Amino acid sequence: MSVTAIALRPLAAYGALRLPLALLELPMFVLLPALYHQTHGLSLGVVGAVLFAARLVDAVADPLIGVAIDRSGSRASLRRWILLGLAPLALGFTAMLHPVGGPAALPAWLALTSLVTYLAYSCVSIAHQAWGSTLGTTASERTRVTSVREAFGLVGVVTAAGLLATGSTGALSVCFVALAVLATIALQAAPSPFAGAGVARTPGGGGGGTDTQALRPGDPAAVSGGSGGGRTAWREIFGNRAFRWLLAAFVLNGIATAIPATLVLLYVRDVLGASERMGAVFLIAYFLSGALGMPLWVRATRAYGFRHAWLLGMTFAVLAFVWTLGLGRGDWAPFLAVCVLTGLALGSDLAVPSAWLAAIINDAGHAGRREGAYFGVWSLATKANLAIAAGTALPLVAWFGSSPQGVGTQHAAESTLALSLVYAALPSAFKLAAGVLVLLAPTPDHAGRADAHPPGAPS
Numbered sequence: 001m002s003v004t005a006i007a008l009r010p011l012a013a014y015g016a017l018r019l020p021l022a023l024l025e026l027p028m029f030v031l032l033p034a035l036y037h038q039t040h041g042l043s044l045g046v047v048g049a050v051l052f053a054a055r056l057v058d059a060v061a062d063p064l065i066g067v068a069i070d071r072s073g074s075r076a077s078l079r080r081w082i083l084l085g086l087a088p089l090a091l092g093f094t095a096m097l098h099p100v101g102g103p104a105a106l107p108a109w110l111a112l113t114s115l116v117t118y119l120a121y122s123c124v125s126i127a128h129q130a131w132g133s134t135l136g137t138t139a140s141e142r143t144r145v146t147s148v149r150e151a152f153g154l155v156g157v158v159t160a161a162g163l164l165a166t167g168s169t170g171a172l173s174v175c176f177v178a179l180a181v182l183a184t185i186a187l188q189a190a191p192s193p194f195a196g197a198g199v200a201r202t203p204g205g206g207g208g209g210t211d212t213q214a215l216r217p218g219d220p221a222a223v224s225g226g227s228g229g230g231r232t233a234w235r236e237i238f239g240n241r242a243f244r245w246l247l248a249a250f251v252l253n254g255i256a257t258a259i260p261a262t263l264v265l266l267y268v269r270d271v272l273g274a275s276e277r278m279g280a281v282f283l284i285a286y287f288l289s290g291a292l293g294m295p296l297w298v299r300a301t302r303a304y305g306f307r308h309a310w311l312l313g314m315t316f317a318v319l320a321f322v323w324t325l326g327l328g329r330g331d332w333a334p335f336l337a338v339c340v341l342t343g344l345a346l347g348s349d350l351a352v353p354s355a356w357l358a359a360i361i362n363d364a365g366h367a368g369r370r371e372g373a374y375f376g377v378w379s380l381a382t383k384a385n386l387a388i389a390a391g392t393a394l395p396l397v398a399w400f401g402s403s404p405q406g407v408g409t410q411h412a413a414e415s416t417l418a419l420s421l422v423y424a425a426l427p428s429a430f431k432l433a434a435g436v437l438v439l440l441a442p443t444p445d446h447a448g449r450a451d452a453h454p455p456g457a458p459s
Contacts, residue, residue, distance in 0.1 A: 006141075012152075012186075013186045014135070014149070015151070015152045017124075017180075018156065022156030023159055023160045023176050024117075024160070025157065030265060032114075033047050033390075034266070035169070040099060041103060047110070047390075048394030050114075058383055059384050062380040062383060065122050065123055066375055066376015069371075081123050081124070081126075082124050082184075083184065085121070085127075089117060090176060095109075096117055097172060097173060098169060098173075099113075125379060129378070130374075132358075133358035133375065136358070139355070140298060140301055143301040143306075143351050145358075147295070151294050156179070157287040158287045159175065163175065237364075237366070242360045249434045249435075250378070252437065253353075253434035255388055256434060259393045259423070259426055259430075262394060263422065268282060271419055271423075272331060281336075282336060285336055285339045285340055289344050290350070293343065293347045294350070296347065297347040297352060301352060306359070309348060313348020314438070317342050317431060320342045320345065323338055324338055357375075361374055393423075
């Protein structure tokens, strides 16, 4: 029996939610340092410390949210988690971009509103990713699912980049609410979780056997919640050796991505001497290139598998990004070229790891039971990456003396060099280390071969 690919229209109905979620990501992780530092006068060290603490607390909750999603026990619960999380997400995001009170209250306001926003975002995004991991069976089909979802995300990021100015916070809030409502309506036409997902190993089948079964809508195995408590779930997923290796690579690669995202507006201003408007142009070029290049990574996965497609993207990104070390004031055109080239490589980071994880979940016999727990830990790793980036990169730059007043003083050369090193050299080193882990990762053959069905899958 053949497994029918999911049609593009229902797949787009599923992926559309990624657009409003991505719309708020760029302001949360790029605009906040500039907004609270430049507009409201908080030091970079204080902003970095507050964001580090808030993101770390939020990250600890993600695995608990994932287990709770698994224990909800029905396909409809994924949609319900999404709907319940969107209202507090909109409120927290709006409040975070519009602080009130005097300077003494700003750190507390930033901490409280960011926690509400991050926790609500976790509920929505973990449920959404868990839903997507149940769609598709082959490497290329899973990559297609994540690519459609992340293509919507890139549209959201490009939209946010066009509004990425400290005076556009009101427009960002209104835009998020409107897009979230439209995505919620579209979600009603999305394929049900496990519809067409096809294959999962029977529980207890182990990682090396070939005992499999088809999961179909209405199948009890497809709709049952995860068995056991949180400890049981985490023991199962961390006992998955392939997942541990993939998670380690994902963490290192995530830090490599989070550091430039945290510092890009400061780099554009202090090193390139460009305006805030030019910063938005650079970001739009980067994410638009990522959207245009996304089909390349679907094809690369089909041709070379998960491992080599991701390695190709990592290598290309490092070779393009290290050129920023030699840039200085007025080098806008070379930096634009770097943005375009690294944007083309972005699709591998967005499409491949989550699709690879879906294959690993299926191979371990955890499909239909542990998606929430896996993506809860996955989300924790993402938040930890951002916390590490905010908690190390910003204080490092502040300690070396990079500031709006630093340019034009006798310390200008030293401060901009330090910013360039933290912005470009440090993340390149992290990405190379992640590439080594991807190269050495022990993963099942069927998860790394494009279009190869798991043993026993319908063909």
